[in-house]
Amino acid sequence: MKRLFSCFLCLTMCLLGGTLRAQITANSDGVATTSYSTGPQDNIYIFCSQQGGSVGALTAAYSSGDPANYEWLKYNSGTNSFEAFQSDNSNAVSSTINNLADGCYRVNVVSGGNTETYTAWVFNSWYEVSASISESTCEYFQLTGAFTEASSTYNDLGTGGTLQLYKNVQVKWEAGSDLQSSLLSPAIYNPPAESATYKLTVYDQFGCSGEADVYYESIVPEAAFVTDYNSTAAEAPLTVNFTNQSTNADEYEWFFYRDLYEMIDEAESQGSVSDSIMDVALDQNPVYTYQSTGKYMVKLVATKNSSSAVCRDTTYLDYYIIADSSFIEAPNFFTPNNDGTNETFLIKYSSMKSIDIKIFNRWGKQVFSVSRSNLGTFDNDGADLGWDGKIGGRYASPGVYYYVVEGRGRDDRKRKAQGFFHLFRGK
Incomplete structure (x- = not known):
């Protein structure tokens, strides 16, 4: 055209x-x-x-x-x-x-x-183009371009003087389809963690051009990771799996920070925080258990070792890992009538180290008791803490009963709950 x-x-x-x-x-x-x-x-x-x-x-x-x-x-x-x-x-x-x-x-x-x-x-x-990388560091790498071109001079036929044809010569560096620079020899800061081919094109307004490629071998890492943390099931002790998704790294250092509120209290009372780091891990995909309730941050430092430099990249979790506070909760009724629904008076708890449960009838007589220490989560370990509505192997009478629950949470706080509940026997 x-x-x-x-x-x-x-x-x-x-x-x-x-x-x-x-x-x-x-x-x-x-x-x-x-x-x-x-x-x-x-x-x-x-x-x-x-x-x-x-x-x-x-x-x-x-x-x-x-x-x-x-x-x-x-x-x-x-x-x-x-x-x-x-x-x-x-x-x-x-x-x-x-x-x-x-x-x-x-x-x-x-x-x-x-x-x-x-x-x-x-x-x-015509354009003869060359491209090279003259320097590569953790912070940047230097693309260096050069070109020679055909002469574009001509003569004034009246005077014989020399004139220059204006061609509007321009340059561009591309990586794939992405424009990197319009300078002949640019420095590329924040270099990518992935190696890539960079193409230099010299072109003019008439459509004439020349190209040259240079391969950039990355020496920088990019730190990244994900977790399986689930905020809806996050009672202490809370185990979290960390999956490393870093690019171009060969060493990994994980920093597990102390509870945020604990550090705030320490800073307010002492004027500073002695050490914000709780633990350090060098695993590629660590598994960490938070023994106590709190609000926690995690940092990953990824390292790439090369013959010319040691480069590092740091990333933080973009949310806090929250291990829930301890609590005790009891229902206000249950129906032990063999219909398969709501058969047990079951105390719900979270992040408890120990618990003691007592149930009394309306006259104050104890009809059930159970104690546990070294507790796990409610879903896994709480079923044997429930009352099945029987006294001495016989069904208890329908009516009002009273419970008292005491224990100590993994946040080292004492917890207590008490109150009335109903036992219904009807079909």
């Missing part, structure tokens, strides 16, 4: 006349106009090529489209004159010269005794 546009532009300028001599056309990659100091201007046709390539081509025709003979000339900048280049006496409607080197070309088109003269410039445009 671009080349078709260039040809269309040339033909249009020819038909419109004016100061531009445009009866030479070209299937070029780009087209520009000369900036002579005086007189009519000529087209400059740009052909994208490789270094040393001569791919330019020009086509001339008589303005009326009649058959003609063609005398091609080439400009000599040393003498500021045109010299014979190639003749075409085929009496054809057009003449094309190919494989043209850079320079200015003129053609005398002779038809029916009349001569028309046209002039155009040819540029074979």
Whole structure:
């Protein structure tokens, strides 16, 4: 499409006349106009090529489209004159010269005794690009680019002076489809933990370009991890599995912080916190048990060792691990009637180290008691702490009973609950 546009532009300028001599056309990659100091201007046709390539081509025709003979000339900048280049006496409607080197070309088109003269410039445009990484540290790496390009100078045909073709040369560094920089030699800060190929492209407004690649081997890690912490089942002792998801690391250091509120109290009472770290682990995927209730933070430091540097990255858990406080809770009724539902008067508790349960009838007589120490969670270990509604193996009478529960939580707080509840026997 671009080349078709260039040809269309040339033909249009020819038909419109004016100061531009445009009866030479070209299937070029780009087209520009000369900036002579005086007189009519000529087209400059740009052909994208490789270094040393001569791919330019020009086509001339008589303005009326009649058959003609063609005398091609080439400009000599040393003498500021045109010299014979190639003749075409085929009496054809057009003449094309190919494989043209850079320079200015003129053609005398002779038809029916009349001569028309046209002039155009040819540029074979190329870029030779190189790319390297000159420095790589934990903080950044240095991309270094360089390029050479085809000459883009031409002559003012009136004065012989040298002029420069403006190409608007630009550069870009990309990693995959992501633009990294528009500088030729940028420093890339916060380097990625994954190795990647970086591509340097040098290009101009005419669509000519050159490319070079360089491989960046990362020496930095990226720390990341997840846990199986479930806030809905988080009573102490609370065991949490930590899964390492770090990238490009070979050493891991885990820091388990003390309870947040404990540190706040210590800071308020003593003016500072003596040590915020509770434990340190060097495992890749540690399993940690929080013995006491509290609000806890975790930090992971991932390390990458290379021949040039030792790089570290740090990440924190984006939420607190909360081991619930101890509590005791009792229902206000139960129905031991063998229907399979609500058969046991069951004390619910969380984060308790020990518990003592006593149940009394309305006259104050103890009908049930049980004590436990070294308790686990309610779901796993609490079933044998419930009263099945029997006294001495016989069903107790329906009515109102009284419970007293005492114990000590894993937060070392004494807990006590007491109150009335109903025993219903009806079907």
